[in-house]
Amino acid sequence: MIATPVGTDSQLVIAPMLIVLAAATATLLLGRYPRARAAVSLAGGIAYAAAVAAIDWYIVLAPDAPGIATYQVGGWPAPFGITLVADGLSAFMLTMVAILGVASLVFSTRHLPGGEERSYYFPLFHFLALGVTGAFLTGDLFNLFVWFEVMLMASYVFVAYSGGPEHTRAAFWYVTLNLVGSAVFLLGVGGIYATTGTLNMADLAQRLAEPAAYGLEPAPVVGLFALLLSVFALKAGLVPFQFWIPSAYRAAPPQVTALLAGATKKVGIYAIIRLTFTVFAGAAVGVDLSLPGVTIAGDSPLPFIGAALFIMATASILVGGIGAVGRDSLEGVFAYSSIGQVGFIAMPVAIATTATAPGLRKLAIVAALVYALNHTLAKGLLFLSVGTVRSATGTSRFADLGGLAMRSPPLAISVFVASLALVGIPPLSGFFGKFLVFDAAARARAGPVLVVLLVGSLLTIAYTTRAWNRSFWGAQTDAVETASIDPVQVAVLAVLAATIVAVGVGFEPVYEFAEIAADAAIDTEGYVDAVAPQEASDLIDSSANGGNH
Numbered sequence: 388m389i390a391t392p393v394g395t396d397s398q399l400v401i402a403p404m405l406i407v408l409a410a411a412t413a414t415l416l417l418g419r420y421p422r423a424r425a426a427v428s429l430a431g432g433i434a435y436a437a438a439v440a441a442i443d444w445y446i447v448l449a450p451d452a453p454g455i456a457t458y459q460v461g462g463w464p465a466p467f468g469i470t471l472v473a474d475g476l477s478a479f480m481l482t483m484v485a486i487l488g489v490a491s492l493v494f495s496t497r498h499l500p501g502g503e504e505r506s507y508y509f510p511l512f513h514f515l516a517l518g519v520t521g522a523f524l525t526g527d528l529f530n531l532f533v534w535f536e537v538m539l540m541a542s543y544v545f546v547a548y549s550g551g552p553e554h555t556r557a558a559f560w561y562v563t564l565n566l567v568g569s570a571v572f573l574l575g576v577g578g579i580y581a582t583t584g585t586l587n588m589a590d591l592a593q594r595l596a597e598p599a600a601y602g603l604e605p606a607p608v609v610g611l612f613a614l615l616l617s618v619f620a621l622k623a624g625l626v627p628f629q630f631w632i633p634s635a636y637r638a639a640p641p642q643v644t645a646l647l648a649g650a651t652k653k654v655g656i657y658a659i660i661r662l663t664f665t666v667f668a669g670a671a672v673g674v675d676l677s678l679p680g681v682t683i684a685g686d687s688p689l690p691f692i693g694a695a696l697f698i699m700a701t702a703s704i705l706v707g708g709i710g711a712v713g714r715d716s717l718e719g720v721f722a723y724s725s726i727g728q729v730g731f732i733a734m735p736v737a738i739a740t741t742a743t744a745p746g747l748r749k750l751a752i753v754a755a756l757v758y759a760l761n762h763t764l765a766k767g768l769l770f771l772s773v774g775t776v777r778s779a780t781g782t783s784r785f786a787d788l789g790g791l792a793m794r795s796p797p798l799a800i801s802v803f804v805a806s807l808a809l810v811g812i813p814p815l816s817g818f819f820g821k822f823l824v825f826d827a828a829a830r831a832r833a834g835p836v837l838v839v840l841l842v843g844s845l846l847t848i849a850y851t852t853r854a855w856n857r858s859f860w861g862a863q864t865d866a867v868e869t870a871s872i873d874p875v876q877v878a879v880l881a882v883l884a885a886t887i888v889a890v891g892v893g894f895e896p897v898y899e900f901a902e903i904a905a906d907a908a909i910d911t912e913g914y915v916d917a918v919a920p921q922e923a924s925d926l927i928d929s930s931a932n933g934g935n936h
Contacts, residue, residue, distance in 0.1 A: 397456055397457065397458050398458070399438070399441055399442050399445060399446060399456065399473070400442070400446075400456050400457065400458040400471045400472070400473040400524065401458045401460075401471055401524075402438040402441070402442075403435055403438045403439055403442070403481065403520050403524075404471075404517060404520050404521060404524065406431060406434045406435045406438050407431065407435050407513050407516045407517045407520060408513075408517055409431065410427065410428060410430075410431025410432070410434075410435070410509075410513045411431075411510045411513035411514050411517060412510075413427045413431070414427055414428050414431075414509040414510045414513065415507070415510040418507070424509055425495075425496045425509065427509075428492055428495075428496075428509040428512065428513065429489075429492050429493065429496055431513060432488050432489045432492040433489060435485060435488065435489075435516070436485040436486070436488070436489050439478070439481045439482055439484070439485040440482075440485070442473050442478050442481065443478050443481075443482060443900075446473050446474075446478065447473075447474070447475050447478045447900075447903060448900065448903070454474065454475065454903075454907070454913070455472065455473065455474040455475075455907065455913060455914065455917040456472075456473050456474075456917075457470060457471065457472050457473075457526070457917055457918055457919075458470070458471040458472075458473075459471075464919070464920075464921050465526065465587050465589060465590065465918045465919065465920040465921065466527070466585050466586070466587030466589070466590040466920045466921070467921075469525075469526075469527070469530055470525075470526030470527060470587060470589075470918055471524045471525060471526060472524060472525075472526040472588075472914070472917065472918060473524060474907040474914070474917075475900070475903035475904040475905075475906060475907035475908075476657070476660065476661065476904045476905075476907040476908045477523045477524055477657075477907075478904070479756055479760075479900060479901065479903075479904035480523045480653055480657050481520065481523055481524075482900075483649070483650060483653060483759070483760055483763040484516065484519055484520065484523075484650045484653075486763070486764070486886065487645060487646060487649045487650050487763055487764075487767040488516055488646065488650070490645075490767065490771065490879050490882065490883055491512075491642045491643070491645050491646050491767070491771070492512070493875070493879050494642045494645075494771050494774065494875075494876055494879050495508065495509070495512070495640075495642045496875075497873050497875045497876050507544075508548075508640075511541045511544055511545060512541075512643070512646075514537060514540070514541040515538055515541035515542060515545070515643075515646065515651070516646075517534075517537060517538075518534050518535065518536070518537035518538025518539070518540075518541065519534075519538055519650055519651055519654055520534075521533070521534030521537065522534040522535060522538065522654045522657070522658070523654070523657060526587060526588050526589065526918055527586045527587045527588060528576050528579065528580075528586040528588065528591070528615075529576055529580075529586045531658065532569070532572050532573060532576055535569070535572065535622070535654070536569060538651060538654065539565050539569070542561075542635075542639075542643075542647060542651065543558060543561065543562050543565075545639045545640065545643045545647075546558040546561045546562075546635045546638045546639050547638070548638070548639060548640055548643070553634075553637070553638065554638040556634070557634035557635050557637065557638035558635075558638065560630070560631055560634060560635075561631045561634070561635045564621065564628075564630070564631050565621070565631070568617075568618045568621045568622070568628075569618075571614050571617060571618050572614075572615065572618040574614060575611045575612070575614035575615045575618070576615075578607075578611040578614070579591070579608055579611050579612075582603070582604075582607050582608050582611065583595075583601070583603055583608060584601075585920075587918070587920055588661070588662070588665065588666050588914070588918075589914055589915045589917075589918035589919075589920050590918075590920035591666055592665060592666045592667075592669060592911050592914065592915055593915050593920060595608060595666070595667065595669055595670040596669035596670070596911070598670075598671070605670040605671060605688075608667075608670065609667065609670060609688040609691065612662065612667055612688070612692070613691075613692075613695070615658075615662065616659065616692060616695060619655040619656075619658045619659045619662075620655065620659075620699055621655070622651070622652070622654055622655030622658070623652050623653075623654075623655030623656050623659070623729050623732075623733070624652055624655075624703075624725060624726055624729055625655075625699040625700065625702075625703050625726075625729060625730065625733055626699055626702035626703040626706050626707075626726065626730075627699070627702065629703065629706065629707070629726045632722055632723075632725060632726055633710075633719065633722045633723060635647070636648065636718060636721070636722035636725070636770075637718050637719065637722065640774070641718070641770050641771060641773045641774030641777065642770075642771060642774055644718070644770045644773075645766070645767040645768075645770035645771045645774075646767070648721075648722075648725045648766045648767070648770055649762065649763040649764070649766050649767035649770070650763060650767075652725070652729060653759055653763065656729070656732055656733070656736070656755070656759060659696070659733075659736060660736060660752065660755070660908050661908065663689065663692050663736070663740060664689075664739070664748075664752070664908045664909045664911075665908055665909070665910075665911050665914050666911070667688055667689070667692070668687060668688075668689055668909070668911060669911055670687070670688050671687070689740040689741070690740060690741050692740050693737045693738075693739075693740030693741045696733050696734075696736055696737035696740065697734070697737040697836070699730075699733060700730045700731075700733035700734040700736075700737055700839075701730070701734075701836075701839045702730070703726050703727060703729055703730030703733065704727050704730035704731060704734070704839055704840070704842070704843035704846075705727075705730075705839070705842065705843065705846075706723075706726060706727070707723050707724060707725065707726030707727025707728065707729075707730060708723075708724075708727040708842070708843050708846025708847060708849075708850065709846060710723035710726065710727075711723035711724045711727060711846070711850035712846060712849050712850045712853065714850075715784060715785055715786070716783045716784045716785060717769075717772070717773045717776060717783040717785075717788075717854060717858060718770070718773045718783055720850050720853070720854045721766065721769045721770055721773065721854075723850075724766070724769075724809065724847070724850060724851075725762075725766060727843060727846065727847070728758075728762050728766065728809065728847075729762070730843065731758055731762075731820075731821070731824055731840070731843065732755050732758050732759050732762060733755070734755075734824060734828070734836060734839075734840065735751040735752070735754040735755040735758070735823070735824050735827045735828075736751065736752065736755045738751040738827050738828060738831050738833065738836070739751035739752050739755070739827075741831070742831060745909075747827065747830050747831060748909060749902070749905045749906065749909065750823070750826070750827050750830065751827040751831075752904075752905035752908055752909070753823060753898070753901045753902055753904075753905045754820070754823035754824045754826070754827045755824075756901045756904050756905065757816075757819055757820045757823055757897070757898070757901050758820035758821065758823070758824055759820075760816065760820070760890070760897070760901075761808055761809075761815075761816040761817045761819075761820040761887070761890070762809075762820075764805075764808070764816060764883055764886055764887050764890070765805040765806075765808040765809050765816075765817060765887060766805075766809075767883060768801060768802070768804075768805040768880055768883040768884060768887070769802065769805050769806075769809075771876070771879060771880055771883070772798065772801065772802045772805070772880055774876070775798060775872065775873065775876045775877060775880065776788070776791065776798075776858070778873065778876070779870040779871055779872040779873065780866040780867055780869075780870045781866060782866055785854075785857035785858060787864055787866050788857065788858040788864060788866065788867060789857070789858065789860070789861040789862055789863060789864045789867060790859075790860070790861055790862055790863030790864065790867050790868075791858055791859040791863075791867055792859040792860060793863060794863060794867050794868070794870060794872065795872045795877060797877050797880075797881055798872060798877050798880060799859045800881075800884065801877070801880035801881050801883070801884040802855070802859065802880070803855065803859075804884040804887055804888065805883070805884060805887065806851040806854070806855060807851075808887045808891075809847055809851055810844070810847050810848050810851060811844065811847075813891070814888070814891040814892050814894075815887050815888060815890075815891040816887050816888075816890035816891045816894070816897075817887070817891075818891060819891060819894050819897075819898070821844065824840060825837065825840055828840060
């Protein structure tokens with residue numbers, strides 16, 4: 388990979404952030420004009436998707452694409468200025484946000500719960516997207532913290548959106564847990580800066596790879612990364628940091644919950660992948676741990692990180708699956724399912740940390756990314772379907788539902804496709820995600836991991852079957868018979884269902900994109916070369932010779 392000079396590709400890096408910020412500002416100013424606000428919001432979402440598509444093609448996928456592009460805010464070179472970086476990994480993540488964001492915005496133009504609070508729904512939606520986008524593009528740890536906070540501040544309001552006692556209680560716990568997480572995040576970032584003298588990811592990777600040249604001791608830095616890992620696990624909803632998910636997902640509007648589950652959760656997963664493989668993989672810290680069926684030993688901190696991820700992923704798969712089986716409503720099942728499904732994403736990341744063969748490491752990261760894509764599409768569809776059912780019937784409880792398949796076959800088919808994708812039935816996107824996760828575990832010869840994955844898959848079959856039978860099968864209830872189902876909302880679900888099928892049928896380009904993203908994650912040298920962090924002495928010399936600063 389080569390660095391892209393300031394120019395068209397460089398400007399593309401910041402384009403999604405500028406577009407979503409402009410959309411947030413415009414919708415805030417149009418508070419008294421609901422139709423114009425909704426139209427501008429949707430136009431902003433489409434423009435955002437177009438900007439992400441441009442990044443995908445011109446920076447990552449085109450035959451002559453550079454593979455990575457950087458934008459130095461204000462023209463200040465790294466590591467002294469704010470660096471934005473677009474590569475295969477960030478582009479892959481942004482694509483998921485763009486797809487689900489547009490779907491959620493179209494859905495939102497048809498149904499917005501609440502009264503006066505509607506005026507700030509769209510600005511908050513775009514500020515949430517801004518935080519997610521900034522987190523995927525930032526090139527330094529402090530700004531990763533900043534964009535996390537932007538994302539969280541918008542989500543705080545959404546969890547308390549309806550203002551009832553249940554929503555207020557859910558918001559209280561959500562805010563409390565995330566404030567603690569933010570404090571730990573800031574503590575870890577401050578410790579890393581005090582230890583290394585930098586927060587730029589490329590500069591940090593360079594210093595950890597050559598600690599003697601910079602007078603560093605890598606062990607404390609890796610210990611501080613353990614603090615950050617706990618924060619990222621909290622954002623992703625991995626056990627034991629999953630307590631906020633069921634109540635928060637029930638409290639937020641379904642179209643926002645779709646984005647929370649389908650996109651913002653991926654920020655935690657992205658941060659784990661980016662920092663683990665791009666930044667900390669080159670640090671030399673001896674680890675010797677023993678787990679059943681898995682070798683945790685070597686001169687890299689990756690096995691230490693992997694041991695924690697194995698435990699959290701296993702617990703998430705089991706806790707989420709068992710919890711989903713016993714829920715009494717659609718959003719309850721899907722909320723606990725999100726806990727279990729994120730475990731399926733974290734498990735191959737854990738395998739990648741312990742893999743000694745580069746091919747297996749790459750395969751495991753590809754598996755995590757493909758599974759994350761399927762989770763975004765399927766879980767986004769399922770939470771949007773909750774909104775459709777609730778707006779039509781006034782409830783999502785199994786006791787009040789039944790016969791939805793006869794009342795709206797397109798709705799039922801869309802939910803059925805998403806459920807099959809979670810199970811992993813071919814030729815849907817979920818089949819390839821689950822196959823790759825099992826393949827990575829088999830190649831790693833991790834027998835206990837295969838058992839956990841199998842049990843998790845059986846639990847997925849159990850709770851998706853139960854949710855389908857209780858809601859869409861059987862005799863129609865009074866609420867279903869009198870339901871008025873919005874055709875536009877159903878059309879959004881149908882498009883997402885068609886996307887799930889299309890990703891599975893045309894999987895080859897998706898796999899190639901995921902391979903490029905995995906290569907970007909493990910190509911530390913390419914990342915450092917693209918960002919090109921400078922020494923302070925170089926900047927002083929440049930300034931003395933008539934440079935910009």
